[in-house]
Amino acid sequence: MIKKVLQYVFLGLAVYGVIVYLVINFYKDDPQAMIWQDREAFNKRYISKLKPDMLIELDEVLETLGSPDLTYVKSEGDRVVQIVFYRTQLVKPDGITTQDECTGLLFENGKLTLWGAGAIVAYDKAFE
Template sequence: MNSKVIRLIFAGIALYAAFVFLVISVYPDKPENMDWKDREEYNRVQITKLKLGSTREEVLALLGSPDITEAKRQNENAIQVMFYRTQHVRADGLTTQDECTPLLFENEKLIAWGDGAYSSYQQS
């Protein structure tokens, strides 16, 4: 092969690698921009990283906006449940509570997650 052709091939590969690097670093994948399958997997992985006592803001920074949310005031406490989609149940185009993992917050602090968390929210 001609050395000019080889240089052009290497230049093309280098430009492509630079382009891919820039796209990945400038446009990070945010939960809001993922399709539902990727979002479910992302949510499952991120929920395993949660720690009791995390703030609501820390969870929002990690997981993005919840798919469903509920809140109530009980005496002096603000109780909020945020639902994040983690499992596909029906192909109906809607996200329902049975397709989500609930995260329970009391006064902006994470106190529980999972089905038991929502049961305790409903009973209080």
């Protein structure tokens, strides 16, 4: 009797372990469905993992982080410079997302080139 109960307990734990493994490894986070605190943390974690040698396109960022909180575009001829802002830190709990609460990601012709404070400076100087 005890042997049979232990078998069911171990079987239940094994099934639970498999389900947890599958959810952790294969369930994609949806930033649009997150509460704002979780979305901020998710954005911050993603942006902190970016490295200069990574070749990331705007579509990849949009797919992972969802729609940006703020976005600005400049273009001249074939060159398009776009900066998208994702909220990464709360400054004032007023329900309005401002640029100082966000981290900017600068894209030139759809390719990520800079992020952080340098992205804002580069965007402002584009086409001067």
